[in-house]
Amino acid sequence: MARAALHRGLSWRSAAVLEVRPETARASRLVLDPPDWPGHRPGQHLDVRLTAPDGYTAQRSYSIASAPEAAHVELIVDRLPDGEVSPYLTEVLRAGDELEVRGPFGGWFVWQAGMGGPLQLIAGGSGVVPFLAMLDHHRAAGSDVPIRLLYSVRSQSEVIRRARLAEPQPSVRVDLALTREAPPGWTGVTGRVDRTVLSQLALPPEAEPQVFVCGPTGFVDAVADAMIDLGHRSEKIKTERFGASGGTE
Numbered sequence: 001m002a003r004a005a006l007h008r009g010l011s012w013r014s015a016a017v018l019e020v021r022p023e024t025a026r027a028s029r030l031v032l033d034p035p036d037w038p039g040h041r042p043g044q045h046l047d048v049r050l051t052a053p054d055g056y057t058a059q060r061s062y063s064i065a066s067a068p069e070a071a072h073v074e075l076i077v078d079r080l081p082d083g084e085v086s087p088y089l090t091e092v093l094r095a096g097d098e099l100e101v102r103g104p105f106g107g108w109f110v111w112q113a114g115m116g117g118p119l120q121l122i123a124g125g126s127g128v129v130p131f132l133a134m135l136d137h138h139r140a141a142g143s144d145v146p147i148r149l150l151y152s153v154r155s156q157s158e159v160i161r162r163a164r165l166a167e168p169q170p171s172v173r174v175d176l177a178l179t180r181e182a183p184p185g186w187t188g189v190t191g192r193v194d195r196t197v198l199s200q201l202a203l204p205p206e207a208e209p210q211v212f213v214c215g216p217t218g219f220v221d222a223v224a225d226a227m228i229d230l231g232h233r234s235e236k237i238k239t240e241r242f243g244a245s246g247g248t249e
Contacts, residue, residue, distance in 0.1 A: 012049060014098045015073070020090075023076055024158050027126065028090040029065070030075045034101055037073065040064055042133035043110035043212070043240075046075065046103040050085055058084040063129040063214075063240075064104060065161075067136035068112070076160055078126040109212065109240045112137055117145030117210060120203045122193065122223050124152045124215025128160050130240070131214065139169055148209075149174045150201050152193045152219065155181035175201045193219075195226040205231035214240045 015034035023029045042064075049059040066074035079090040093099065111119060111134050121131045128151050138147060153159050155178055165174050177189035177197060189197055203209040211232055213223050220241040228234055 010102060012100050012102045015101045017093060017095055017097045017099055018072060019095050020093050023160055026090075026158065027076055027078045027160055030077060030089060030093070030099075032073045032075065032099060032101065034073055038104070040068055040073070040104035041107075041110040041112050042067060042137045043130045044104035044106040045130075046073070046101050047105065048075075048085065048089070049100040049102075050088060051100070060085045061105070063133070065129045065132045067133050067140050069137065069140040076126065076129050076132075109214075109238050111210065111212065113141035113143040113145070115210075117147070118203055118207055119145060119147045120209040120211045121147065121149040122152075122198075122202070122211070122213045122215075122227075123149065124193075124219035124223075125154075125158075126160065127213075127215030127219070127240070127242070128153075129214075131212070132161055132164070134212075135164075135169070135172065138172065144171050146203075147172045148201070148203055150177065150193060150198075151175070152177040152179060152215070154179050156183055193223060195229060198223070198226050199230055202227070202230075205233075208233075208236065211237040212240075213237065215242075217241045 013035055015032040017030065018033055019031040021029055045061045045063045047059055047061050049057055051057045062075045062077060064073060065076045077086050077089045079086045123131055131149055138145065151174065153176065159165065159176065177193050179192055182190050211227055213220050220239050224237055224239055227237055
């Protein structure tokens with residue numbers, strides 16, 4: 001059974017696109033129905049491949065945004081103006097189309113109920129996507145593991161799944177750090193997530209949290225270094241990073 005699931009994950013297959021809808025001005029949510037889906041763990045990703053009429057192909061990896069308990073597989077794609085794949089996925093792809101995918105992949109940057117805690121999740125931009133899967137799984141599983149999410153984003157309008165993150169959830173705390181634009185009366189964090197912000201909002205090292213950091217390379221490196229400087233053990237910190245532009249391509 002495990003070998004068959006692995007083979008299905010490595011093979012490209014055509015997934016039905018059930019829905020494409022805007023998530024923010026730049027990001028869109030894709031709801032997919034891959035055939036013979038083997039299931040996934042929160043934090044894993046899918047590969048997506050596009051093939052042009054002349055045979056040219058381009059592929060990218062996208063974190064899965066939905067929990068394993070969800071009826072379908074969801075991706076959230078942040079559009080990059082100079083990207084090869086993301087403009088097609090966010091501006092051209094429509095419900096009823098087919099999309100080549102393979103996966104899921106990744107066994108290290110994952111968390112699911114039973115793996116312990118507490119959890120400290122730190123996201124930069126679209127790096128929040130794998131954490132959405134973890135939060136939804138945490139709720140679906142009825143877990144009481146304490147979770148804190150510190151989410152660095154340019155403005156409130158660019159918060160991915162803003163309504164979902166605003167929903168009260170037992171044992172979960174979400175803090176936003178707005179780096180470019182804050183609304184009138186904003187009392188939360190403004191500016192970059194640095195050592196001072198982490199010392200104030202992240203779980204302390206004595207709590208021995210599992211720390212997950214996801215986002216652009218520079219953000220991830222700076223946050224991981226600051227967390228170690230604050231006393232967190234490096235072996236408790238897991239990182240996942242993408243290009244300096246902050247996109248997923």
